[in-house]
Amino acid sequence: MTTTLRILITLLLSTVLLSSQAQTTYCNPVNVDYGYCPIPNFTEWGKHRATADPVIVTYKGDYYLFSTNQWGYWWSPDLSKWHFVSRKFLKPWHKVYDELCAPAVWVMGDTMMVFGSTYSSNFPIWMSTDPKGNQWKEAVDSFEAGGWDPAFFLDDDGKLYQYNGSSNSYPLYGGEVDRKTMQLKGARKELYLLNHERYGWQRFGEYMDNTFLDPFIEGAWMTKHHGKYYLQYGAPGTEFSGYADGVVVSDHPLGPFTPQAHNPFSFKPGGFARGAGHGSTFQDTKGNWWHVSTMVISVKNSFERRLGIWPAGFDKDDVLYCNTVFGDYPHYLNRGSNSASFENDRKSFTGWMLLNYNKPVTVSSTLGGYLPNNAVDENIKTYWSAATGNKGEWLQSDLGSVSTVHAVQINYADQDATFLGKQTDIYHQYILHYSLDGKKWQILTDKSHNLSDVPHDYIELPQPVKARYIKLENIHVPSGKFAISGLRVFGNGNGPLPDSVKSFMVLRTEKDKRSAWIKWEPVDNAYAYNIYFGIAPDKLYNCIMVHNANDYFFKGMDKDQSYYFSIEAINENGVSPKTKPRT
Numbered sequence: 001m002t003t004t005l006r007i008l009i010t011l012l013l014s015t016v017l018l019s020s021q022a023q024t025t026y027c028n029p030v031n032v033d034y035g036y037c038p039i040p041n042f043t044e045w046g047k048h049r050a051t052a053d054p055v056i057v058t059y060k061g062d063y064y065l066f067s068t069n070q071w072g073y074w075w076s077p078d079l080s081k082w083h084f085v086s087r088k089f090l091k092p093w094h095k096v097y098d099e100l101c102a103p104a105v106w107v108m109g110d111t112m113m114v115f116g117s118t119y120s121s122n123f124p125i126w127m128s129t130d131p132k133g134n135q136w137k138e139a140v141d142s143f144e145a146g147g148w149d150p151a152f153f154l155d156d157d158g159k160l161y162q163y164n165g166s167s168n169s170y171p172l173y174g175g176e177v178d179r180k181t182m183q184l185k186g187a188r189k190e191l192y193l194l195n196h197e198r199y200g201w202q203r204f205g206e207y208m209d210n211t212f213l214d215p216f217i218e219g220a221w222m223t224k225h226h227g228k229y230y231l232q233y234g235a236p237g238t239e240f241s242g243y244a245d246g247v248v249v250s251d252h253p254l255g256p257f258t259p260q261a262h263n264p265f266s267f268k269p270g271g272f273a274r275g276a277g278h279g280s281t282f283q284d285t286k287g288n289w290w291h292v293s294t295m296v297i298s299v300k301n302s303f304e305r306r307l308g309i310w311p312a313g314f315d316k317d318d319v320l321y322c323n324t325v326f327g328d329y330p331h332y333l334n335r336g337s338n339s340a341s342f343e344n345d346r347k348s349f350t351g352w353m354l355l356n357y358n359k360p361v362t363v364s365s366t367l368g369g370y371l372p373n374n375a376v377d378e379n380i381k382t383y384w385s386a387a388t389g390n391k392g393e394w395l396q397s398d399l400g401s402v403s404t405v406h407a408v409q410i411n412y413a414d415q416d417a418t419f420l421g422k423q424t425d426i427y428h429q430y431i432l433h434y435s436l437d438g439k440k441w442q443i444l445t446d447k448s449h450n451l452s453d454v455p456h457d458y459i460e461l462p463q464p465v466k467a468r469y470i471k472l473e474n475i476h477v478p479s480g481k482f483a484i485s486g487l488r489v490f491g492n493g494n495g496p497l498p499d500s501v502k503s504f505m506v507l508r509t510e511k512d513k514r515s516a517w518i519k520w521e522p523v524d525n526a527y528a529y530n531i532y533f534g535i536a537p538d539k540l541y542n543c544i545m546v547h548n549a550n551d552y553f554f555k556g557m558d559k560d561q562s563y564y565f566s567i568e569a570i571n572e573n574g575v576s577p578k579t580k581p582r583t
Contacts (some may be wrong), residue, residue, distance in 0.1 A: 023080055023460040025350055027490075028328045028452055029273050029306035029380075029410050032082045033453035035070045035422035036414075037301065039097045045462050045477075048300040048414040049455060052238060053102035053149070053219060054292045054307050055280045059112050063284075064131060065292070066114065067307060071422035075132055079284065079309070080333055085134050086424055089126055095263045101317065102219065102278070104150040108160070108179075113139060117148045117166075125182055140182040145175070149278070152177070153222035153253065161253050163191070166218035168204070172233055174254050185247070192248050193217065193236055200514030201244060201263060201264055201556035204236045206268065208555040213237070219245070219278030222253065225314050229253050232265075234278030234322075238294060239302040241269045242556065243277035245293060247320050261535045261561060262542075266291050266310070266322035269556075270545035272411075272486055273297075273306060273328045273380045281312055281320075288335045289313040291322040299381050300414065306380075306456070311335060311345035321541040325349065325530065330407050330460070330490050342541055349363075352406045352490035353572050354378070356470070357527045357547070360398040367481060371413065375484045378528075378547055383413035383485035386474070393482040396471040397489060402436060403572065405491040406464045408444070408459045410457045410472060416480035426478035434467035448475045464491060493572030498526040500576045501567045508583070513559040523576070524552040526569035533565045537581040540566055 005182040034049040042050075045306065054067040055074045065074040065082065074082040090099050100116030107113070114136075123146060127139040147164030154160050159177050165172040171193035176185045194217045196202040196210065205211040215236030215237040223230045229250045237243060244264035248257035268276040279293025291312040311331075312322040323345040330350045361372040370385035373393055386393035399405075412428065419426075434442040444467075445459050470489050501520050508516035518531060528547045531554075532540035546552050557563055564581040 023458070024334065025330045025407065025460050026080055026309070026330055027330045027407070027458045028308040028310075028412070029456045030309055031454055031456040031458050032065070032074055032307070033084055034306065034455055035306070036417065036419040037070055038099070038421035040420065042301045042303060043420065044411040046300040046414060047417040047419055048304050050301070050304045051307065052294040052303065053278050054294065055103060055105040056282050056290070056292050056309075057105050057107055057112070058282060058285060058353070059107055059131065061285060062114065062132065064105065066100070066105045067100050068103070069098060071099050073131070074526065077146060078333065079290075084424065085131070086422070087134055087136070089114060089136075090123075094120070094123070102149045102166075104152050106152040106154060108154055113152065115143060115150055115152070117150060118146045119148060121146055129319070142457045143187070144181065145184040147173075149218045149220060151220045151222060153224075155224065155253055159253075161222070163220035163222060165220060166216065168216045170216040172217055172220050172231070176254070177475050189254050191231060192233065192257050194468075196236070198514075198560060199259075199263065199558050201267070202236050202246070203240060203555065206240045206242070208242055211402040221280045223281045223320070225320070226318055227251070229316060230260075230281075230320050232281065233258055234294070235264075236237045238275075238278060238305065239296065239298045241274035241296060242267070243275040245277050245279055245291070245322070260320060262321060262539060263321050263558065264556075265320050265541070266293055266312075266324070267542045267556070268295075268308070268324040268327050270547075271328050272378045273308065273486065275305075276308060276322065276324055276327070286336070297380055311348055313341065313345065315341060315539070316456040319539065319541075323541070325543045326545075329354065330458075350406070350490075351574065353492060353570070353574060354527075355399045355403050355405065355489045355491055355572050356397045356487070359400050359506070360395045364394045366390065367415065370483065378486070380411065380485050382493055383415070383483050384480045385413065385415040385483035387481070389474070389477045389479075389481045393474040394471055395484055395487055396469060396507060397487055398438075399468050399470065399489060399493075401493065401495070402466055402468045403491055403493045405434065405444075405461065405467050405470070405489055407458065407460045407490040408432060408470065408488065409459075409488040409490070411484065411486035411488070412455045412477070413483040414480060415483035418479045423453070424480065426453050428454050428477060429475035430456065431473045431475065433471040433473065434465055435469040435471070436467065438469045453478065470493050492574070495573045496525065497574045498569035498571040498576045499523050501529065501579055503568050504565075504567050504579050504582070506565050508557075514557050515553070515555040516557065517551065518554055518565065519551040520567060523569040526571050526576070530568050530570060530575070531565065533563050534569070535561060535563065540564060540581060
C-alpha cells in the first residue's frame with residue numbers, strides 16, 4: 001500500500017467517524033434548516049432566512065419544534081439532530097403569508113394539537129397521534145375566538161385554557177376552553193399589562209428608551225410548578241437585543257397575577273447572538289427544564305431572527321430562571337436527571353472558550369464593505385462576504401497561537417439569496433482545514449458531500465486537535481454568495497486565565513433607578529466580561545456579556561427592587577474568579 005493511499009484511507013475514515021459521531025454538545029443559534037422569509041415586502045433589503053416564536057413539546061419520547069413561517073415543523077429524539085416534516089396547516093381561503101405564525105402547540109392525552117395566530121374566526125385546530133408521520137385531521141373546523149400569539153394550557157384537573165395577545169396598547173388575555181366544543185366558554189379575561197414606568201427592561205428600543213413606539217407584550221406561555229401558575233410573556237420588541245421573557249405568578253390559571261421579583265427570567269442582551277424573548281418552557285425526558293426562545297438578527301428586515309435554547313428551572317424558592325451564561329458557546333446536552341439548579345446548570349457549559357475573537361483573517365475575495373474581520377467580531381448582525389458563491393472561495397482564521405480546538409461553529413449569512421419561503425432540497429458543502437504553521441494543512445472535517453441544509457453548522461470534534469490556523473473552504477452554498485457572520489472556533493488557548501476585575505462599580509441613583517452606569521478597570525488579558533445581576537447574592541441569574549469595553553449602560557431594572565452585581569473577565573483560556581456581589 002502506497003503512502004498516498006494510506007493517507008487517503010486515513011482521511012476517509014476520520015471523515016466517516018466525524019459524520020457518524022453523536023454530538024454530546026450544542027451551540028446556539030440552533031442549527032436547523034430555517035425557511036426563508038415568505039413575505040415579499042419583508043425582503044426588499046434582501047431575501048433571508050427567518051423564524052421566531054418557538055414552541056417545543058415532548059410527545060411519545062421525542063421533541064417537536066414549531067415556529068413562525070416554516071411550512072412545517074421538526075422532531076428530534078435528543079434536542080440535537082432535528083428532522084423536518086413539511087406541512088401546511090392553512091387553507092386557501094385564509095389568504096395570509098403566515099404559515100403558521102407564532103403557533104400554539106400542546107398535548108392532550110395521546111394527541112398533539114396545533115393552532116396558528118389569527119385575528120379571524122375561521123382557523124382550525126389540528127390534531128394528530130402521528131405527527132412524525134405527518135398525519136393530521138381537524139379537531140374543530142374553526143376556533144371562533146381566534147387570537148394572536150396564542151398558547152393553550154392543559155391543567156392537572158383536565159381543564160383547558162387559552163392565552164393570547166400581541167399589542168403595545170392591550171394586555172395579555174386568557175379564558176377557559178370547553179373541551180367538548182373546543183370553543184371559549186365565555187369572554188376572555190385581562191391578565192397582565194406592561195408597566196415600563198417601573199420595569200426598565202420593558203421599554204421599547206435597542207437602548208430601552210421607548211424610541212419610536214411604546215413596548216409590546218406578546219408570546220404568552222403557561223407553566224405550572226408546585227401548584228403555582230407561571231404566565232410568561234415576551235417584551236418589549238422582537239427586533240432588539242433586550243427582547244426577553246418575563247413572568248407573572250398566580251395560584252389560579254386566570255390570575256390575579258403578580259410579577260416575579262426576578263424579571264425578566266429569560267434575558268440575553270450580549271454576546272454573538274442576542275435576544276431571548278417569546279419562547280416556551282418545557283421539560284426533557286429526564287425531567288430537566290429548558291427554555292427555547294427568539295434570537296435577533298434584524299438586518300435584512302426587523303423580523304430576521306433565529307432560535308436559541310437554554311437550561312432553565314425553578315430554584316429552592318420556586319423562582320423561575322433561565323441560564324443564558326455563555327449562552328452562545330458550546331454546552332453539554334446531558335444535564336443528568338431532574339437535578340436543576342442555576343449552579344448545576346452552569347456546569348453544563350463545556351468551558352470551551354472562543355479562540356479567535358477579532359484575530360487576523362485572510363480570505364479569497366471580498367464583496368464591497370462586507371469585510372473579512374466581520375466573520376470574527378462576535379456580532380451576528382455583521383458578516384464577511386466573498387465576491388462569489390463559487391467553489392474554492394475561502395476564509396482563514398489565525399488563532400494567534402497554537403491552541404487546543406474542540407469545536408467549530410459556522411454561521412452562514414444571506415447575501416444575494418434568491419429564495420422565498422421554505423426550501424427542502426438545498427444544502428451546504430465545505431471542508432474545514434487546520435494547520436500549526438499556515439503551510440502544512442490537514443482536514444478537520446470534510447462535508448464536501450453533505451446534502452443537508454446547515455445554516456449554523458456546529459461541529460464537535462471526536463478528539464481535540466492542536467492548531468493555530470483554521471481554514472473554511474467553500475464547496476457549495478444554497479444560494480447567493482459565500483458569506484459568514486461567524487466562524488467561531490472553541491477550545492482552550494493553553495495560557496493563563498484572565499486577571500480578576502478590579503474597581504467594579506455600579507452607579508445607580510434616585511434620578512432613575514431603572515438604570516445604572518456600570519464601570520470597571522480594564523483587564524489587559526481579557527477579551528470580554530460577564531456582568532451578573534440578580535435580586536440576591538445567591539440569585540444572580542441574569543448575565544450580560546460585554547466585548548471590547550469597560551463600561552455598560554444598563555437600563556433593565558425594577559425601580560422598586562434592590563439588585564446585586566458581580567463581574568468576571570473572559571479570555572481564550574477561561575474565566576477569572578467573579579467579584580464579590582455588590583449593590
